[in-house]
Amino acid sequence: MLEVLTASNHRKxxxxxxxxxxxxxxxxxxxxxxxxxxxxxxxxxxxxxSESDLSHIFEIESRSxxxxxxxxxxxxxxxxxxxxxxNNICFNIIEYTLFNKNVTVDDLADIYHISLPTVYRLxxxxxxxxxxxxxxxxSTSPCCLHGDEIEIRSFYIQYLTERYDINEWPFTxxxxxxxxxxxxxxxxxxxxxxxxxxxxxxxxxxxVSHIRVSQGHTVDNQGVRTSGILNMLNQSDQFFKIFSAVFxxxxxxxxxxxxxxxxxxxxxxxxxxxxxxSATIDSYSAQSYIHLTxxxxxxxxxxxxxxxxxxxxxxxxxxxxxLGIRNINVRPLIINNKFMLLQQFxxxxxKFYSSLKVKLENYVELMEIKYNEDFIFHLMHSFVTRxxxxxxxxxxxxxxxxxxxxxxxxxxxxxxxxxxxxxxxxERVDTELIDSYNIEAxxxxxxxxxxxxxxxxxxxxxxxxxAVNDIPTNKDINLINHKIKEIRLSDN
Numbered sequence: 001m002l003e004v005l006t007a008s009n010h011r012k013x014x015x016x017x018x019x020x021x022x023x024x025x026x027x028x029x030x031x032x033x034x035x036x037x038x039x040x041x042x043x044x045x046x047x048x049x050s051e052s053d054l055s056h057i058f059e060i061e062s063r064s065x066x067x068x069x070x071x072x073x074x075x076x077x078x079x080x081x082x083x084x085x086x087n088n089i090c091f092n093i094i095e096y097t098l099f100n101k102n103v104t105v106d107d108l109a110d111i112y113h114i115s116l117p118t119v120y121r122l123x124x125x126x127x128x129x130x131x132x133x134x135x136x137x138x139s140t141s142p143c144c145l146h147g148d149e150i151e152i153r154s155f156y157i158q159y160l161t162e163r164y165d166i167n168e169w170p171f172t173x174x175x176x177x178x179x180x181x182x183x184x185x186x187x188x189x190x191x192x193x194x195x196x197x198x199x200x201x202x203x204x205x206x207x208v209s210h211i212r213v214s215q216g217h218t219v220d221n222q223g224v225r226t227s228g229i230l231n232m233l234n235q236s237d238q239f240f241k242i243f244s245a246v247f248x249x250x251x252x253x254x255x256x257x258x259x260x261x262x263x264x265x266x267x268x269x270x271x272x273x274x275x276x277x278s279a280t281i282d283s284y285s286a287q288s289y290i291h292l293t294x295x296x297x298x299x300x301x302x303x304x305x306x307x308x309x310x311x312x313x314x315x316x317x318x319x320x321x322x323l324g325i326r327n328i329n330v331r332p333l334i335i336n337n338k339f340m341l342l343q344q345f346x347x348x349x350x351k352f353y354s355s356l357k358v359k360l361e362n363y364v365e366l367m368e369i370k371y372n373e374d375f376i377f378h379l380m381h382s383f384v385t386r387x388x389x390x391x392x393x394x395x396x397x398x399x400x401x402x403x404x405x406x407x408x409x410x411x412x413x414x415x416x417x418x419x420x421x422x423x424x425x426x427e428r429v430d431t432e433l434i435d436s437y438n439i440e441a442x443x444x445x446x447x448x449x450x451x452x453x454x455x456x457x458x459x460x461x462x463x464x465x466x467a468v469n470d471i472p473t474n475k476d477i478n479l480i481n482h483k484i485k486e487i488r489l490s491d492n
Contacts, residue, residue, distance in 0.1 A: 001129035001333045004090035011035055012045050013084065016058075016069065020077050021340070023478040025066035057083060078162075081335035085163045089114075090126050094138070094145070095163070098156055098208075101215045103143040130155075133331045133374065149219050153212065153262055154325045157204045161328050162335065171207045178246045179203060185242055186233075192270035201328050202263065206246075209259040213252050223266040230257060268322045272315040288318050288367055295359045296387075303352055305393040313386050320382045321369055330378045338381040345384055347485050349394050356380055399491070400430035401450045401484050408456040411435070417453065417471055424477050428484065450487055451480065 002010055018034055019026065032039045046067060050060050057079045058071040071077070085091045089112060096111065097103050108119050126138045134155050136147030145152045160170070169176045183202050187193075212218070233239050233256075243256060267285060269275040278285035292314045300307045307313070320327055329338060346353040360379050364371055384390055403421060407414035411433065418431045452458075452465045453472065466483070468476045 001133075003129035004088060004125050005084070008045075009084075009088075011037060011041075012049055015042065015045055016049070016080060017077075019060065019067060019069035020071075022068070023482065024475060025061075025063060025068045028065045028067065031067065054080070054083065077335055078337070081162055081333075082165065084334055085159075090122055090129070091159070091163065093122060093143075094126065094159065097138075097142075097144045098159075098211065101142075105140050105143060108143060149212070149217055150262065150326065152217075153205065153208055153219070154331070156208045157201065157326075157328065158331060158333060160204050160208070161200065162333050171210075173248050174207055174210065175246055175248060176203075178242070179206065182239075182242045182246055185239055187270075197328055201326075202259075204328075205262055205326075206255070206259045209262065210247070210252075210255050213255050213258050218254065218258050219261040223264070225266050225268070226257075226260045226264045229260060229264065262326065263323075265322050268319055269315070272311045275315050275318055284367075288321070288363075289314060291363050291366060292317055295356075295363060298359070299352070299355065302355065303394065304397055305390070307387065309386075309388040313383070313388075316386050317379060317382055320379055321364065321367060324369060324375060325372070327378055330372075331374050339377055342377055342380055342384075348391075348488065349398075350489060352394060353380075356383060395427060398428075398488070401425075401428060401487055402448060403429045403431045403451045403453060404434050404449050405431055406434050406452070406454045408454075413455070413470075417455065417468070420472055421453065421480075424472075425480070425484070451483055453480070 002013065005013060014035055015031065018031060028039055028042060032042045035042060037045075046060055046062075056072070057075045058069050061068045061070055071079075092112070093108060096108070105116060105119050105123075108114075109116050112119075114122075120140075123138050123140060123143075130136055130138065134147075134151055136145050136151045136155060138144070139146040145155065164170060180199075180203075183199060192198075209219075267278075267288070269278065275285060275289065279289040280286070293310070296307055296310060296313060299305075325331065332338070342353070357376065357380060360376055360383070361371075364376065364379070369375075405414050405418045405421065407417060414433050418433060421429060421431050450464065452462075453468060454465065455468055455470060457467050458465055464483075466476065466480060472480070
């Protein structure tokens with residue numbers, strides 16, 4: 001939803017993103033070209049950012065006309081996204097209308113001390129940001145989100161996920177500690193192994209359900225499984241005693257039913273055994289199980305890698321697919337961390353990335369799940385992070401980059417350089433020492449060599465040759481890593 005930012009703030013956001021994603025310093029001319037702005041404008045943006053209160057999150061470092069970004073300890077790009085949402089009036093308006101009912105345009109003008117025309121311009125900007133990824137809009141009679149209730153809930157949960165830190169809880173009428181007790185009892189009863197992301201989704205979805213139900217909005221999605229779970233829980237006085245303790249004031253009994261209707265579908269299962277049991281009697285579950293098994297087996301065979309947690313992977317991908325847009329971080333508003341990881345994964349393993357994407361697109365079509373590219377990226381992220389030891393095994397399956405090391409000092413110094421490279425790149429490189437006395441041999445670098453690392457300048461023009469000082473520095477390591485990525489791409 002970067003459309004809610006002003007043109008100036010949008011450009012500054014992109015500037016910080018470029019610096020964050022770079023392994024090294026970036027020249028001001030390159031930044032200006034990337035941003036489509038004048039060099040003078042970029043200089044001014046850097047000055048304003050450096051003088052702002054963002055300095056508690058990161059610092060922009062400079063040398064000559066080059067720039068880099070350094071985040072402070074315990075801060076990440078997420079902290080920057082949180083800052084943007086906290087200080088952006090469009091997001092503030094959205095949050096105010098979540099917690100307050102029957103808000104008018106006049107109310108917003110008074111609260112934020114702005115004119116009515118400005119309020120309408122801000123609402124237009126909000127709708128511009130919503131239209132690409134969410135099938136909802138911001139209406140003015142009254143001021144609130146309008147559209148499908150599942151979409152509205154999905155947006156609010158994503159907003160709260162990005163807007164608040166892990167230790168912040170903005171719902172003053174819901175006891176957070178009692179809420180944790182309730183979900184522990186709930187998941188233990190259903191034999192559901194609770195992950196952190198599951199807990200976050202359950203907490204936020206219940207809080208949003210509490211607000212939406214109190215405002216007269218409910219989810220009409222109660223299926224057979226939801227009814228069965230409610231029948232089981234209705235027999236437990238202990239459970240509803242815990243449930244009622246969550247809310248400090250009055251609570252609607254319908255809130256729990258409403259929340260279950262948002263989370264649970266007839267094909268969302270609490271463990272692998274439930275999925276497998278359903279697959280023996282239901283064609284849709286069987287189709288999902290068989291197709292996911294086929295995807296995993298084909299990838300394992302094609303890339304000659306083991307799969308040690310097949311059942312867990314099938315179960316998790318099936319559930320993620322059934323949750324669809326209700327998963328957290330499927331459609332991020334500001335910072336797309338999952339896409340960043342996938343970009344890095346694609347650079348390292350382009351063939352696996354392409355094959356997995358095609359297979360999951362076919363799976364989503366086969367299962368008649370609504371297609372959304374962000375959702376495909378979410379499933380891919382779940383796949384590559386949940387496949388146990390996938391990164392390590394894919395790295396092992398690749399050929400090692402052939403690196404030769406030479407020193408102008410002596411063989412002992414060359415061995416030190418070699419040990420540094422082996423430590424930094426582990427199984428990715430195969431290093432070999434060469435003597436430096438035969439300069440002619442060095443000038444005729446063999447085609448079998450991928451990279452030649454020397455601690456002196458060689459009078460040849462060859463992109464495979466990297467000159468370092470006495471030992472490879474962090475900057476040299478980043479350059480070598482970049483060269484390895486280029487070699488991998490050319491291999492594929």
